[in-house]
Amino acid sequence: MDVRGKSWGTIHIFPEGFGQSFLKMFGAQDIEIGDPKFDAGFVIKATPVSLAHEVFSPERRRHVTSAVYRMQNLGDPRIDLDGGTLSVQVRGYFTEVSGLMTMVDVAREFFKHLFGNPATPGVQLGEVRVLTGGECPVCGTPMNELIVRCETCRTPHHDECWKYMGRCSTYACKGKRTVA
Numbered sequence: 470m471d472v473r474g475k476s477w478g479t480i481h482i483f484p485e486g487f488g489q490s491f492l493k494m495f496g497a498q499d500i501e502i503g504d505p506k507f508d509a510g511f512v513i514k515a516t517p518v519s520l521a522h523e524v525f526s527p528e529r530r531r532h533v534t535s536a537v538y539r540m541q542n543l544g545d546p547r548i549d550l551d552g553g554t555l556s557v558q559v560r561g562y563f564t565e566v567s568g569l570m571t572m573v574d575v576a577r578e579f580f581k582h583l584f585g586n587p588a589t590p591g592v593q594l595g596e597v598r599v600l601t602g603g604e605c606p607v608c609g610t611p612m613n614e615l616i617v618r619c620e621t622c623r624t625p626h627h628d629e630c631w632k633y634m635g636r637c638s639t640y641a642c643k644g645k646r647t648v649a
Contacts, residue, residue, distance in 0.1 A: 470576055473553030475584050478520040482513050482537060482548040485534050503527070507534045519638050533582055536575045543568050548579060549641075555580060559624075572641045606638045617647035 500513040502525035515521035525533055540546035544561030557576040563569050577626075603612045607630035615628040620639035621644030630638070637644035 470555040470580055471553060472550070472555050472580070472584070476550055476553065478516050478550070479552075480513070480515040480520050480524065480548070480550045480583075484541075484545055484547075485510055485512055499598065501531060502534075503529060504522075504534055507537070524579075529582055534632055536578045539571055540575055543571065545557075545568070548575075548576075549643075550579075550583065554641075555583070558641060607631075607634055619644035620646040620648050623648075 491649060492510060495624075500515055500518055500521045501508045502513060502521065504525075513521050513525070516523075523568055536625065537548065540557070540559055543559040545559060547556075547558045549556045549558075550624075555576065557579065558571050559568075560573065598646050603625070605627045606624060607626060610627075611629055612625055616625050617628050617631050618625050619639065622639050622642045624636060624637060624639045624642070624644075626634075626647075631647055633643070
């Protein structure tokens, strides 16, 4: 969702994992919202921290955590507010429209929790595809040699195309490192 001019900070919500648990031992930010089950299962990062406290205020907390839990069944939910974009993502494939509509509903709910009830926000749908022919998502040519994968989403790229882009070319992926 395009939120340019509306956002007064950033917020990231994603499942707790081994890497994040390790970083928390060294003081990495994880905001606790007062729901022990949610705090144990998800990581919240925000700038300013008050944005997370507003979104997860006691009167909204049940609705916000419920929205995240609804996406959990779809696979590794992630909600990101960065600059001018609110992104709602999962790692998985949908075989039914209901999964996609769950994500759209969650995006609209988060928009409401963040910005109130303005006009209906526009929702842009995107997907990460693995091309059967093995074409590079940057140049569109076959990938026969020097292939790297995004460490975050595992999308394959030509090594040269990755270097040209300087990051993953997949929409909304913030990957900047590769694995061979």
